[in-house]
Amino acid sequence: xxxxxxxxxxxxxxxxxxxxxxxxxxxxxxxxxxxxxxxxxxxxxxxxxxxxxxxxxxxxxxxxxxxxxxxxxxxxxxxxxxxxxxxxxxxxxxxxxxxxxxxxxxxxxxxxxxxxxxxxxxxxxxxxxxxxxxxxxxxxxxxxxxxxxxxxxxxxxxxxxxxxxxxxxxxxxxxxxxxxxxxxxxxxxxxxxxxxxxxxxxxxxxxxxxxxxxxxxxxxxxxxxxxxxxxxxxxxxxxxxxxxxxxxxxxxxxxxxxxxxxxxxxxxxxxxxxxxxxxxxxxxxxxxxxxxxxxxxxxxxxxxxxxxxxxxxxxxxxxxxxxxxxxxxxxxxxxxxxxxxxxxxxxxxxxxxxxxxxxxxxxxxxxxxxxxxxxxxxxxxxxxxxxxxxxxxxxxxxxxxxxxxxxxxxxxxxxxxxxxxxxxxxxxxxxxxxxxxxxxxxxxxxxxxxxxxxxxxxxxxxxxxxxxxxxxxxxxxxxxxxxxxxxxxxxxxxxxxxxxxxxxxxxxxxxxxxxxxxxxxxxxxxxxxxxxxxxxxxxxxxxxxxxxxxxxxxxxxxxxxxxxxxxxxxxxxxxxxxxxxxxxxxxxxxxxxxxxxxxxxxxxxxxxxxxxxxxxxxxxxxxxxxxxxxxxxxxxxxxxxxxxxxxxxxxxxxxxxxxxxxxx
Numbered sequence: 001x002x003x004x005x006x007x008x009x010x011x012x013x014x015x016x017x018x019x020x021x022x023x024x025x026x027x028x029x030x031x032x033x034x035x036x037x038x039x040x041x042x043x044x045x046x047x048x049x050x051x052x053x054x055x056x057x058x059x060x061x062x063x064x065x066x067x068x069x070x071x072x073x074x075x076x077x078x079x080x081x082x083x084x085x086x087x088x089x090x091x092x093x094x095x096x097x098x099x100x101x102x103x104x105x106x107x108x109x110x111x112x113x114x115x116x117x118x119x120x121x122x123x124x125x126x127x128x129x130x131x132x133x134x135x136x137x138x139x140x141x142x143x144x145x146x147x148x149x150x151x152x153x154x155x156x157x158x159x160x161x162x163x164x165x166x167x168x169x170x171x172x173x174x175x176x177x178x179x180x181x182x183x184x185x186x187x188x189x190x191x192x193x194x195x196x197x198x199x200x201x202x203x204x205x206x207x208x209x210x211x212x213x214x215x216x217x218x219x220x221x222x223x224x225x226x227x228x229x230x231x232x233x234x235x236x237x238x239x240x241x242x243x244x245x246x247x248x249x250x251x252x253x254x255x256x257x258x259x260x261x262x263x264x265x266x267x268x269x270x271x272x273x274x275x276x277x278x279x280x281x282x283x284x285x286x287x288x289x290x291x292x293x294x295x296x297x298x299x300x301x302x303x304x305x306x307x308x309x310x311x312x313x314x315x316x317x318x319x320x321x322x323x324x325x326x327x328x329x330x331x332x333x334x335x336x337x338x339x340x341x342x343x344x345x346x347x348x349x350x351x352x353x354x355x356x357x358x359x360x361x362x363x364x365x366x367x368x369x370x371x372x373x374x375x376x377x378x379x380x381x382x383x384x385x386x387x388x389x390x391x392x393x394x395x396x397x398x399x400x401x402x403x404x405x406x407x408x409x410x411x412x413x414x415x416x417x418x419x420x421x422x423x424x425x426x427x428x429x430x431x432x433x434x435x436x437x438x439x440x441x442x443x444x445x446x447x448x449x450x451x452x453x454x455x456x457x458x459x460x461x462x463x464x465x466x467x468x469x470x471x472x473x474x475x476x477x478x479x480x481x482x483x484x485x486x487x488x489x490x491x492x493x494x495x496x497x498x499x500x501x502x503x504x505x506x507x508x509x510x511x512x513x514x515x516x517x518x519x520x521x522x523x524x525x526x527x528x529x530x531x532x533x534x535x536x537x538x539x540x541x542x543x544x545x546x547x548x549x550x551x552x553x554x555x556x557x558x559x560x561x562x563x564x565x566x567x568x569x570x571x572x573x574x575x576x577x578x579x580x581x582x583x584x585x586x587x588x589x590x591x592x593x594x595x596x597x598x599x600x601x602x603x604x605x606x607x608x609x610x611x612x613x614x615x616x617x618x619x620x621x622x623x624x625x626x627x628x629x630x631x632x633x634x635x636x637x638x639x640x641x642x643x644x645x646x647x648x649x650x651x652x653x654x655x656x657x658x659x660x661x662x663x664x
Contacts, residue, residue: 019090020062021054023047025102027070040068044078044094044104051092052083062090067325069100073108074306079313085340086319096324106306106330107159108143110136113296116287124214124269129289133271134296138284143305146281149266150219150232153332155354155377155409157304158277158286160294164352164375164408168278170209170270175222175261179203182244187225187255192492196225196257200233200247210240215267217281220247221411222262225254227461227491228436230411232265304354306330316340316363324662328352339363347662351375356382356414357403365395372402372663377409379418380431386422388444388473389574391584393423400658402430403438411435412460415467419446426451430658435459435489439466445476452657454485457495464499464526465517468507471569472530472561473576475506475585483513483656484524488544494522496548503552503560504530506587511537511651515634518544523613526550527598529557532587535600537648541634546605546624548613551596558592600624604646606637623647 022037025047029040035050047065054063063086086092096102113134116122122130138146147154149167158165170176183197212218218235229252237246264270268278268287277288286303290296309332314320316339326349327334333356337343342365350357351374358373360366360383373380380403385394396419403416416431420442427449431438434456439448448466457463465487468474484497497517498509504527514524523545525535529552540546552560560566570576576588596618605611607629615621625646627637636642640650658664 020064023050023065025065026068027072044072048078048080048084060087060090063092065094066097067102068097069102072102072104074104074106074311077308077310077313079315080317080320082316084320085317088319091319091321093321093323094325101326103326103328104311105328106311107302107304108141110141110301110303112136112140126272129272133287133289135285135287138286143303145305145307146279147307147331149217153309153355154307155331157352157354158288159302159329159352160291161300165275165277165288167265168267168270168276169263169265170267171263172273175263176206178260178262179205180258181256183256194257196255198251198255200251200256202245202256202260204243204245211269212264212267213238213240215269217266219265220262221265222260224252224260225257228412228463229254302329304329304331308332310334310336314343317343321346323347330354334358337363337366341365344369345371347371349663356380360385360396367396368398368401370400370661372661374404375408376406378407379414380406380416382418383424384420385424388422391422391444391580393445394421395423397425397427398429399427400429400660402658402661402663404433407434407436415440419443428658432456437463437465437467441466441468441477444474448479449481450656451482453482457487458489460489461491462493464496466498468500468504470502472503472505472591473570473574474504477507479507479512480510481512481652481656484517485515487517488519490519490522492520494518494520496522496526497524499526500530500533501528506532506585509535509538513539513634513638514543515541516543521548521613523548531594531597533598535603537602539604539606539634539637539651540608541606542629543608545610545613546603546608547600549615549619551616551618554595557595561592602647604637604648
């Protein structure tokens with residue numbers, strides 16, 4: 001093997017030109033090959049080793065690894081380390097060959113489906129379904145790790161022709177209401193005046209659910225107390241005598257309220273809709289009701305089996321790029337980048353992961369550009385960078401990227417993009433389709449611009465498409481020239497396009513378009529207890545309201561500033577009275593003054609039900625123009641000429657959204 005591998009490298013070096021070496025990989029290749037176009041390698045891992053050898057011989061030479069289209073199964077993480085790095089003038093690039101689609105997958109194909117005809121199994125199903133439910137044997141397919149129905153990173157997913165199938169549940173969509181919370185310990189009364197208990201014991205109301213008592217492993221998903229906090233719970237006992245559910249510990253952190261929302265999951269008896277499935281973890285049999293029109297002999301049917309945290313890890317590398325590659329179907333997350341500098345994900349497609357898409361932690365200047373991310377149990381991208389204490393920027397960015405259908409399993413606080421740190425940018429992206437927020441910002445000097453955000457916060461409550469929370473040291477953040485559309489969910493409190501929650505201050509919202517945003521008690525922009533926020537030169541079109549306020553007042557604000565949690569945020573995590581902070585954010589010296597004072601000026605409000613909700617005299621308001629839309633679309637009002645007639649500066653509408661994405 002050593003001689004063969006040496007020959008591989010020698011051949012690759014002979015074929016290399018003065019400035020670049022090329023290694024070829026193909027699904028039908030062989031890792032004993034030379035890595036040429038005629039004799040390609042077979043695996044990413046072997047290609048990585050070939051690059052290391054080439055770089056050791058010619059450390060300043062660019063190296064490109066070209067992947068032919070086809071499927072590359074992955075069974076363990078491929079980890080890149082510093083020796084896999086390139087340099088600024090000689091990067092290392094792993095890319096798809098032109099016109100090809102290489103796919104790295106963590107799922108295994110399922111075949112040998114037979115109709116369920118066992119009487120004991122059919123007894124659990126409606127007679128109308130006999131002959132429609134199919135079963136396959138997982139051990140026969142080489143699958144013995146069945147994971148868990150609801151544990152993070154362990155859940156398998158069944159996929160047919162690229163579409164997630166539904167683990168058998170009831171109701172088939174949405175939630176059912178519980179009866180009274182019946183735990184032994186009553187929760188303290190709060191402003192909602194809703195009765196609740198600490199223990200997970202509650203009544204169920206529909207006798208239909210009596211049939212669940214024979215199920216071996218009932219899971220319930222729900223919003224147990226607050227409609228912004230969901231969780232999956234295991235059932236300890238399903239008592240049909242009194243129609244009471246006893247959940248297993250640990251109980252939900254906030255407890256359980258009367259009339260909570262929940263649904264049942266992992267229920268064999270509830271396979272009653274096309275696409276639903278169930279896995280018997282004792283026998284290894286997987287049952288499925290195929291969607292209408294699916295031919296089991298030709299369909300692409302697979303189960304996610306890859307169960308390591310990440311498919312790809314890029315640790316302390318520099319100038320390493322993944323370009324045009326597709327990563328699919330794992331129980332965990334796709335890609336982790338830690339430390340290092342200037343690594344890139346360019347034009348990649350990442351879809352159907354049980355947890356997240358991409359994590360970036362530390363380092364500087366990492367970028368995600370022109371990618372397409374879809375279908376995540378949790379979030380899309382989680383990015384940490386920069387130093388908030390010194391205000392050193394991280395320089396990470398996400399641009400021209402689509403993230404859609406995220407937070408499918410964990411329904412709250414799993415956004416498309418989460419930024420945490422200092423000095424990073426989100427620009428020209430399209431974020432859409434989620435039960436909760438599209439973005440969460442935690443930090444300083446973060447820029448969000450030219451993005452399209454739509455159809456989010458469609459289930460949870462008290463959220464914004466962009467959410468920030470509980471830290472008045474976050475400063476220097478700019479949200480400009482974005483388009484926020486159709487964000488109108490919420491239950492008790494509402495949904496907003498942008499939501500500044502609990503003391504968020506000093507943020508600029510400029511030149512945005514808000515259309516059909518705001519619900520219940522929230523406007524398109526919702527400010528809860530913050531100050532020194534500026535809402536300027538925006539267009540609000542057919543929103544519930546332009547801006548809503550939940551003012552705190554001086555007493556609550558000053559008490560919060562003395563809270564140990566807030567003091568740690570202000571004086572330990574950072575030091576707001578340090579020279580670096582006061583020089584950049586001089587308003588911090590007056591943090592205790594001008595409570596609830598924000599500026600809302602120069603905005604155009606078009607056919608909104610209200611201009612403001614809960615306005616008070618602490619706000620600075622001026623030159624906001626209200627007009628009727630009639631039958632005119634929002635674009636009619638957004639030309640520079642029309643905006644000028646209402647006193648607004650131009651908004652570059654044509655620059656909003658992804659402009660350089662091969663997947664669109």
